[in-house]
Amino acid sequence: MSAAPVESPELTLADEAVTAMNVPWNVVVWDDPVNLMSYVVYVFRAHFGYPDAKARTLMLEVHHNGRSIVFTGSLEEAETHVSALHGYGLWATYEKAGEN
Amino acid sequence: MAHGFKRTRKGIVGRFEAPEVRLLQKLFSDVGETLEPEPRADQDPLETLVGWDEDVPEPTDPALRRLLPAASSDPQEAAEFRRLTDRSLRERKTAALRASSLALESEPVVLTAEQAQDFARSLNDVRLVLASRLRIDSTQDAERVAGLTDFGKADSVEEYMGVVYNFVSWLQESLMTALLKTLPSR
Numbered sequence: 001m002s003a004a005p006v007e008s009p010e011l012t013l014a015d016e017a018v019t020a021m022n023v024p025w026n027v028v029v030w031d032d033p034v035n036l037m038s039y040v041v042y043v044f045r046a047h048f049g050y051p052d053a054k055a056r057t058l059m060l061e062v063h064h065n066g067r068s069i070v071f072t073g074s075l076e077e078a079e080t081h082v083s084a085l086h087g088y089g090l091w092a093t094y095e096k097a098g099e100n
Numbered sequence: 101m102a103h104g105f106k107r108t109r110k111g112i113v114g115r116f117e118a119p120e121v122r123l124l125q126k127l128f129s130d131v132g133e134t135l136e137p138e139p140r141a142d143q144d145p146l147e148t149l150v151g152w153d154e155d156v157p158e159p160t161d162p163a164l165r166r167l168l169p170a171a172s173s174d175p176q177e178a179a180e181f182r183r184l185t186d187r188s189l190r191e192r193k194t195a196a197l198r199a200s201s202l203a204l205e206s207e208p209v210v211l212t213a214e215q216a217q218d219f220a221r222s223l224n225d226v227r228l229v230l231a232s233r234l235r236i237d238s239t240q241d242a243e244r245v246a247g248l249t250d251f252g253k254a255d256s257v258e259e260y261m262g263v264v265y266n267f268v269s270w271l272q273e274s275l276m277t278a279l280l281k282t283l284p285s286r
Contacts, residue, residue, distance in 0.1 A: 032166075033242040034231040036269065038276035039224060045283050046217065052285070082171045083185050087192050089224040091169050 024097040025078035027071040029090055031062050043088045044070065047081075072097055104274030105216070112216045112278045114209040114271075121204045123264065127226045128201040134164060134229060135190045135197075155179075156186045163232035167193065167225060196221045213282045220279060223272040230265040234258065 029040075037059055044055035048071065061068035070092075071081050078094040085092035105114040116124070158178075159165045168189055170178040200222040203209055211219060236242050248254065248262035 033236055033239050034227055035224065036273055036276060038273060038280065039220065042220070042276055042280055042283075045280075052283075079171075079181065082181070083189065086169060086171070086185070086189055088221060089167070089228055091166070093170070093172050095172065 023075075024072050025075045025094050026069045026097050026099075027078050027081045027085070027092060027094050028067050029058075029062050029070050029085065029092050031066045032091055035090060037063065040090065043085070043090060047084055047088065104271060105211075105278045106274075107278040107281045110210055112211040112213070112275070112282075114211070114275075116204065116207075116209065120267075124268075125201045125204055127230075127264070127268070128197045128222055131167075131222075131225050131229050132194050132197045134161070135167065135194050137187065137190060156182045158182065163229045166228045166232055193221070193225055197225070213279065216275060216279050216282075220272060220275050223268055223275065226268050227265060227272065230261060230268065234261055234265060236265075 040059045040062065041052070041055045044050050044058055045052060048055075050058070058068050058070050071078065075094070082092045082094050103115040105112050107113075156179075158170065159168060168182070168186060171181040171185075172178045196218040199215065200219045203211060203215055203219065234241075234245055236245060245262045245265060248259055249266050251260070251263050254260040254263050
């Protein structure tokens with residue numbers, strides 16, 4: 001048996017973590033010569049629920065510009081989406097909005 | 101030659117010849133093996149049990165680096181993200197590969213939309229690995245490989261791999277056509 005600590009351990013959050021809550025984050029999908037256009041459109045529609053026209057616009061942006069911002073939101077949301085997109089085999093990263 | 105996938109009232113149906121089934125199952129299991137976490141001698145058995153990863157290095161194999169890419173251009177952010185997600189990402193991919201391999205045991209192959217999505221992920225992961233081995237890094241590289249479509253004319257391992265790549269690409273395209281029809285139209 002063991003005893004729990006008498007006092008609650010102190011959790012100190014870095015100041016930047018608190019302010020970072022308000023800064024939007026972008027999810028970026030990068031172009032590669034392998035992923036099929038139809039597959040990328042499918043992922044944007046099935047995962048984000050985007051309408052066909054929006055999914056196609058984003059896919060073409062990736063294809064022609066080399067990258068496209070496919071989502072903007074909190075850091076937590078951005079991380080979740082990046083992880084899901086990696087599950088689909090898309091090359092995705094997250095970055096602070098306005099960084100690039 | 102395979103017939104590809106089609107959307108029917110029963111689900112998404114694919115018909116395959118026996119050698120095609122064997123080829124696809126071999127590819128799925130090869131990619132699955134590539135995704136096995138590298139055993140590390142210094143890891144605490146308890147850490148392994150609870151899935152705690154102290155530090156997960158970026159894979160050295162370029163194919164694996166494409167399957168498990170860096171999530172940020174900031175190396176520290178990328179390392180922390182990898183530490184938290186590497187294991188579950190490998191497991192998710194391996195589970196889809198196994199399910200897809202099993203689905204191929206039926207003749208014809210009949211998939212629900214969810215199973216078809218797993219199948220699409222698996223075909224995509226196979227293509228990412230083959231593309232890495234074939235050094236397809238640009239559109240020009242892709243065009244160089246695109247001409248290889250005849251198994252009978254492939255006279256090197258690389259050419260054979262190119263034909264396999266094109267076969268899997270064609271199959272995935274037929275699956276995407278069927279799968280896109282399952283989404284609500286708007």
